[in-house]
């Protein structure tokens with residue numbers, strides 16, 4: 608017979624629900640009021656960064672030994688979900704801080720961890736992740752950026768593209784080819800590069816469909832000379848570390864998608880109660896109720912899969928790769944459908960910037976693309992079927 612505790616797997620702990628309540632209150636008070644302006648003006652959500660840093664929510668995953676919260680994977684998901692519910696751009700602060708720094712946490716030396724995770728935990732620095740290049744997206748192993756050993760230094764040259772929070776972050780995990788023969792089979796290494804390193808520069812911010820508050824820029828490395836102890840793990844292990852990182856962080860993209868979808872449903876639910884046509888609230892029509900039911904059903908299925916994946920990330924289960932890809936793929940597809948339906952439920956008003964659902968629909972789209980497109984997630988799932 609199963610014991611009651613065996614079913615806790617299907618229910619977030621009380622602390623998780625308390626965390627959700629407090630993050631939701633903070634997000635509604637300090638982040639939501641700026642979300643439309645951040646989108647409209649395409650500016651970095653500094654108010655969100657201040658609020659998150661002031662409440663220790665900017666990088667909750669950093670272990671306690673480096674001054675962080677040591678939040679588990681599910682707590683991190685809940686933080687990102689609740690921020691994304693009001694502003695997807697702002698949710699990229701904790702999400703990309705995790706993405707950028709997780710390689711150091713997973714594979715870096717203790718010295719490297721102390722040096723870079725401590726300022727991150729204090730909120731003094733943000734972290735970005737540099738894998739993609741102009742000609743190497745889905746096929747990240749086709750990267751051209753090189754790191755050549757020169758005494759006790761490495762010299763980096765190349766271009767990374769689509770780098771989230773580039774220019775704002777102080778630190779960058781950069782993947783570069785150290786052996787052109789071996790490439791993904793032991794020829795790619797990971798390094799921490801600092802914004803202040805000589806030879807690092809940034810392109811103009813991309814003009815995007817959504818997440819307009821999160822700067823996406825190219826990062827250029829022009830003979831960037833860094834000490835060899837900035838390598839993350841052993842030479843040649845970078846590609847494996849980069850892929851392992853994505854197993855964990857795709858779950859944070861699922862969380863982001865989930866939050867965006869929940870925000871859209873919550874808004875649409877309130878709207879259909881107020882909006883009257885044919886003499887009654889449009890929410891009284893069964894055609895509208897069925898749409899809301901489908902939206903809520905998809906969100907809840909995405910939430911269960913995302914939380915199940917987070918539990919696997921925490922336990923380092925062997926089926927994490929499948930679950931990380933499945934959660935990201937399912938939740939982002941659900942977010943695209945739910946936000947599109949939310950626009951539909953607001954009719955013509957939904958199509959304007961006077962209401963938040965068109966922003967949510969534009970923001971949802973990116974979750975189907977980054978950290979591997981959903982086609983790539985399906986390749987990953989097919990190769991790792993449970």
Ligand SMILES: Cc1cc2nc3c(=O)[nH]c(=O)nc-3n(C[C@H](O)[C@H](O)[C@H](O)COP(=O)(O)OP(=O)(O)OC[C@H]3O[C@@H](n4cnc5c(N)ncnc54)[C@H](O)[C@@H]3O)c2cc1C
Nearest residue numbers: 736737738739744745769770771823976977978979980982
């Ligand atoms: C706003 C934004 C932020 C980003 N942030 C970061 C970041 O911080 N760090 C970082 O490293 N990268 C980042 N990326 C890059 C992102 O991960 C890539 O854009 C993504 O992996 C796809 O690569 P690509 O754009 O080169 O598309 P391509 O790889 O050129 O793909 C084009 C199309 O072909 C499909 N396709 C490709 N290969 C296959 C295949 N084998 N089977 C079926 N279909 C296939 C794709 O699914 C897609 O539909 C970001 C991108 C954006 C737009």
